[in-house]
Amino acid sequence: MAYWIKIDYERSKYLIDLDRITxxxxxxxxxxxxxxxxxxxxxxxxxxxxxxxYQLVLEYIKDKIEINYLPNSEFWVQIMYDRHEWFINLNCISTFAFEPNGRITFWLPDSTKDIIISPNIDPEAYKKVVEFITKVTGYSLP
Structure with missing residues (x-):
């Protein structure tokens, strides 16, 4: 089900389905x-x-993160990275890179932004990402 909002942004009006934002x-x-x-x-x-x-989008994010039941096509995780609080649907990620030091890198669709997560920086989010990778790919990380 779509969640459409209307935004006036830089002299244009946008109709955006927030369910498609990754x-x-x-x-x-x-x-x-x-x-x-x-x-x-x-x-x-x-x-x-x-x-x-701003408030509409914030409420949407809050609902996605806090809701107990999510459709199979969504797996939202909250990550602190690069002084930002990120809310990412991991089901939209198609590549994960694991480094010997334990860091995991993945790239956001629809952008050129990479996210690097470390077990030392954000252990709770790191655990969720590792569990997601194992569940979805069938591969476990060292």
Missing amino acids: AFSCQSNKRLTFWLPNSSQLIILNKQSCEYE
């Missing part, structure tokens, strides 16, 4: 960033200029 980034300065599906078009919302839309 990752969101939240910064401490109240900026919310995401990429439009099937493109590298970046949308940046902030609380001052787009308060209503």
